[in-house]
Amino acid sequence: MTDLIGLITQFHWAVLAAVATGAICPLLGVYFIMRRIVLLGIALPQVSSAGIAFVIMVAQLVKLQFLSPGASPFLDEAMIVSLAPFGSIGAIFLILFILTWLEGRGGPFTEARWGSTYIIAVSLLIIFLVINPYAEAHVGTMLEGRIITVTQTRFWTLLAVSIVVAILFILFRKEFILTSFDPGMAFSLGLRTTRWNAGLYILLGIVISVSVMNLGPLFVFGYLLLPPFAARPWAVGMKQFYLYSVALGALAAFLGSVISFWLDWPLAPTEVITAALFLPISRVAMLFRYTISRARTAPVSQ
Amino acid sequence: MTMGGSENNRGLTNVVRLEAVSLGYGGKPVVEDVTLDVHRGSCLGILGPNGMGKTTLIWGIIGILKPMKGKIIWNRKADHSRSMRIGYIPQKERLDPAFPLTNLEVVQMGTFAERPWSPWLRPVQRRSALKALERVGMRHLSGMLFSECSGGQRQRVLFARALASKPDIFILDEPTTGIDLTTRRQLINLLSELHKDHNITILLVSQHFGPLRDLFDEVIWVQGGRAVMGPAAQLLSEEYIARAFGGFKNSEFEAIN
DSSP, rough: OEEEHHHHHHEEEEEEEHHHHHHHHHHHHHHHTTTTHHHHHHHHHHHHHHHHHHHHHHHHHHHHOOOTTTTTOOOHHHHHHHHHHHHHHHHHHHHHHHHHHHHHTOOOHHHHHHHHHHHHHHHHHHHHHHTTHHHHHHHHHHHHGGGGGOOOHHHHHHHHHHHHHHHHHHHHHHHHHHOOOOOOHHHHHOOOOOHHHHHHHHHHHHHHHHHHHHHHHHHHHHHHHHHHHHGGGGOOOOOHHHHHHHHHHHHHHHHHHHHHHHOOOOOHHHHHHHHHHHHHHHHHHHHHHHHHHHHHOOOOOO | OOOOOOOHHOOOOOOEEEEEEEEEEETTTEEEEEEEEEEETTTTEEEEETTTTTHHHHHHHHHHSOSSSEEEEETSOOGGGGOEEEEEEEGGGGSSSSOBBHHHHEEEEGGGGSSSOOOOHHHHHHHHHHHHHTTTTOOGGTTGGGGGHHHHHHHHHHHHHHHHTOEEEEEEESSSTTOOHHHHHHHHHOOOHHHHHHHOEEEEEOOOOGGGGGOOOOEEEETTTEEEEEEEEHHTSHHHHHHHEEEEEEEEHHHHH
């Protein structure tokens, strides 16, 4: 027990980063469930990873081209950390721009586009990692989501971005919900759905970019999807849906960190499995509630 | 291609005017060369068989679809959002049950235009939404999930949402499809009351015009890419329909009547 508390204390920035991301991802993730765009949710973290791998590959190849004799061929950590956001955000915004533009043109193949985005991103990621001779040394750490390496600076950056995104999301939630639920009504009130969709995608893009850099694509997709999915049957009204999703996400992220340190399992997969455990718990609890409410309303036999 | 009276020759004010408008998808027109006026305070039925472009026409009027040709003018302006409020009631099947919205939340959407840049709803907006729910007999279910309501209840909630938006014009897309007879009668009575007592302009799309026939002042027939407008009494007669659409059989007429 003392060891466990010691580990949590030692890696408290990692735990805090997991909890912060565990809270912000479900807040936006509710839209992946409601708008049935889960495939886009899988694709975007991979796009972010491919973007990171791309810029680091280019920097590495440039460095090798101009490498002085005897100098280290490795990119230094500061350079990787400063380049990664450009790759991540650049790739996500490029893809979102293309997808939003295609969405504005209409057509029945939206899901096929997201699926294509996913498979192209994964393939490019593998190719970039193969081309970069030193990828394993530094890019792998970032892409696998070694949460344990999160530093104080990275945590505060992550938190600041999460807070700004959450505030913007709260300020414009009315528009996001209306344009998502009933685009026709939104249009009749003068809202331009393409612009509001783009706004929602930008917020998603920012959160996914920053989160993937710190916690990896596995954690990010897991927390975009699982907490809102577990919370959905309990939600009566949007406020409840947001609150339950965020609370479940933060709780699962904290419990996942504890379980990971306790069992000495890798953090990201353990966090995801912990969040996934809430799915059967949620369903069983719902069944239990339903059974009790039926028993209460059933007529008493003579 | 046809012909509502203009403001000048009939002395009526137009709420919406379509001038030689063509609308469609992916470069293919569904309705072509439509010219018509929707007069303030009128009740206009957009009728015709399924898949002929009735919804396309109202999507053009709302602004969801941009005209491929021609222009649409709302209250003499090129942008309806600056000139009038539209109370739009879509086909209820288009609204996804994945959203855990309560009936009150759905109706409150109708009040968003009152304070478009405020993220918070004022108590008066909530009261207005509750009042609208009460008017359609759904106040007692305000906290229920919209997705758990029956077809008729959903339609009433959407009606309340349109009421809450205090519209200059109601646009309803197939409001009587898939709902029980009692609810249908209630909705028609409510529409009739709004139209006659409050002089609200109504644009109603339907493929079954029988129960709505007494409501309409004018009718637009949409079929085969054409739209023909005229007085309801004239255009809803079997003789006129057969003549105008040549080949429109009695059995088809009966099916939609």
